[in-house]
Amino acid sequence: xxxxxDDTDLAILNHLQDNGRAQRNTIAELVNLxxxxxxxxMKKLEERGLIEGYNxxxxxxxxxxxxxxxxxVQVDGSENYRDFVDxxxxxxxxxECHSITGDGSHFLKVRTKNTGSFESLLSRxxxxxxxxxxxxxxxxxxxxxxxxxxxxxxxELIKS
Amino acid sequence: xxxxxDDTDLAILNHLQDNGRAQRNTIAELVNLxxxxxxxxMKKLEERGLIEGYNxxxxxxxxxxxxxxxxxVQVDGSENYRDFVDxxxxxxxxxECHSITGDGSHFLKVRTKNTGSFESLLSRxxxxxxxxxxxxxxxxxxxxxxxxxxxxxxxELIKS
DNA sequence: ATAATAACCTTAATTATTTAGGTAATCAAT
DNA sequence: ATTGATTACCTAAATAATTAAGGTTATTAT
Numbered sequence: 001x002x003x004x005x006d007d008t009d010l011a012i013l014n015h016l017q018d019n020g021r022a023q024r025n026t027i028a029e030l031v032n033l034x035x036x037x038x039x040x041x042m043k044k045l046e047e048r049g050l051i052e053g054y055n056x057x058x059x060x061x062x063x064x065x066x067x068x069x070x071x072x073v074q075v076d077g078s079e080n081y082r083d084f085v086d087x088x089x090x091x092x093x094x095x096e097c098h099s100i101t102g103d104g105s106h107f108l109k110v111r112t113k114n115t116g117s118f119e120s121l122l123s124r125x126x127x128x129x130x131x132x133x134x135x136x137x138x139x140x141x142x143x144x145x146x147x148x149x150x151x152x153x154x155x156e157l158i159k160s
Numbered sequence: 161x162x163x164x165x166d167d168t169d170l171a172i173l174n175h176l177q178d179n180g181r182a183q184r185n186t187i188a189e190l191v192n193l194x195x196x197x198x199x200x201x202m203k204k205l206e207e208r209g210l211i212e213g214y215n216x217x218x219x220x221x222x223x224x225x226x227x228x229x230x231x232x233v234q235v236d237g238s239e240n241y242r243d244f245v246d247x248x249x250x251x252x253x254x255x256e257c258h259s260i261t262g263d264g265s266h267f268l269k270v271r272t273k274n275t276g277s278f279e280s281l282l283s284r285x286x287x288x289x290x291x292x293x294x295x296x297x298x299x300x301x302x303x304x305x306x307x308x309x310x311x312x313x314x315x316e317l318i319k320s
Numbered sequence: 321a322t323a324a325t326a327a328c329c330t331t332a333a334t335t336a337t338t339t340a341g342g343t344a345a346t347c348a349a350t
Numbered sequence: 351a352t353t354g355a356t357t358a359c360c361t362a363a364a365t366a367a368t369t370a371a372g373g374t375t376a377t378t379a380t
Binding site: 013016017020021049050051052053055056057058060062065068085089093095096098099100101102105107113138139140141142143145146148151153 | 173176177178179180181208209210211212213214215216217218219220222223225228230245248249252253255256257258259260261262265267271273297298299300301302303305306308309310311313
């Protein structure tokens with residue numbers, strides 16, 4: 001089977017997870033390869049879809065988004081999932097929308113500017129068709145909020 | 161008061177949120193500025209800390225991380241918060257660790273390769289000092305998993 | 321009004337990335 | 351085992367992107 005990852009790929013992936021705009025010569029130095037070789041590896045990782053993309057991380061506090069909360073939403077079984085999602089998707093304050101185990105349960109991660117905007121978002125959600133119950137938890141503090149995948153644990157992809 | 165954001169800054173931020181490795185000339189075209197002007201704006205947004213950094217987004221499915229779950233952890237009030245976090249932080253499968261409203265409640269977002277590794281992570285967590293109760297919800301599907309902040313809503317930062 | 325600052329531009333210099341072409345190592349099939 | 355194809359790498363050259371320099375205009379504060 002071809003297309004396995006070696007330690008060099010893992011090092012590149014790990015570096016890019018923390019440093020998405022890292023330059024190829026920096027990475028090349030890190031992994032002891034020439035710049036074109038790093039370019040080629042990066043291109044392959046992108047083409048294979050292992051790297052989905054890159055993004056800038058903004059500091060939500062600096063934008064005065066002070067409230068992060070999780071909301072469980074119980075949805076009436078007869079209600080269409082897609083409709084729920086369609087409504088969630090247009091709310092820019094909804095950062096994530098998951099369907100989870102438990103009867104008709106959906107789960108939202110939201111970020112709002114203050115308690116007022118949180119309350120109004122919540123009541124908008126409660127007014128959606130089929131929503132029978134919600135339960136919210138506000139985040140007091142976050143000790144780890146990384147999106148970094150521990151790629152070195154994906155052993156079946158890794159060669160040697 | 162100085163240091164407000166205008167529409168050009170917002171356009172740059174929005175573009176970078178989706179496209180973290182975007183080149184300055186692409187952005188320059190988008191916002192009708194010269195390349196050096198875009199560079200200067202980006203540098204300021206970084207220096208001001210509005211942009212915290214950049215990262216590569218990996219496709220967790222391609223790495224065979226098939227389970228995403230949320231775990232509520234009730235912690236004994238006498239137990240030190242820091243100790244909890246210290247233990248959570250060393251687990252690479254723990255993506256997020258939040259302290260939330262509700263008595264002694266912590267909340268974890270975890271990503272594991274399969275149900276087996278999830279079970280073993282969960283029982284490790286249950287064995288931590290002071291942990292009195294856990295409740296887990298597995299993610300069935302995620303319809304929106306963006307980290308994109310709706311910056312245009314941060315009106316008090318915005319000029320004009 | 322005037323000086324200082326900020327934001328922008330163009331051009332030139334520098335630095336990063338890609339392309340081209342070649343070599344050694346791996347792998348599949350004869 | 352040998353051959354041919356492929357892959358991963360390298361160096362050097364060409365191209366493209368970024369930064370630096372210097373100047374203009376507009377805004378802001380005194």
